[in-house]
Amino acid sequence: MASVIKREQIKSVSSSIETRDLDVMSAKRNNLYEAIVIIGKRADQLGLKIREELHAKLEEFAPTSDNLEEVFENREQIEISKYYERMPSATLIATQEFLDDALYVRDPNVENEAA
Numbered sequence: 001m002a003s004v005i006k007r008e009q010i011k012s013v014s015s016s017i018e019t020r021d022l023d024v025m026s027a028k029r030n031n032l033y034e035a036i037v038i039i040g041k042r043a044d045q046l047g048l049k050i051r052e053e054l055h056a057k058l059e060e061f062a063p064t065s066d067n068l069e070e071v072f073e074n075r076e077q078i079e080i081s082k083y084y085e086r087m088p089s090a091t092l093i094a095t096q097e098f099l100d101d102a103l104y105v106r107d108p109n110v111e112n113e114a115a
Contacts, residue, residue, distance in 0.1 A: 039091070057080050
């Protein structure tokens with residue numbers, strides 16, 4: 001399964017908390033609240049795709065028996081889980097995409113006026 005997010009993109013996003021200039025965010029859409037809604041919706045999309053990708057990878061290691069020793073000793077599964085835990089949150093990735101102008105935003109109000 002292809003990765004949802006490019007690994008280079010993840011590396012460029014800082015996992016730490018940092019303050020953002022709200023003027024920059026609002027200037028991109030002329031409305032701060034609209035910018036926040038866009039980032040929130042993109043974060044929801046990313047979160048869902050990342051979760052699906054993680055579950056698909058972990059299903060490969062799903063135990064076929066009820067042997068508890070196998071469940072606790074599965075190193076590959078632990079490494080995959082640790083990788084996803086270290087990833088920046090979907091909100092941080094979405095915010096960086098928004099600031100880098102990497103998002104396409106479809107505005108239904110503009111489309112209806114053009115029709």
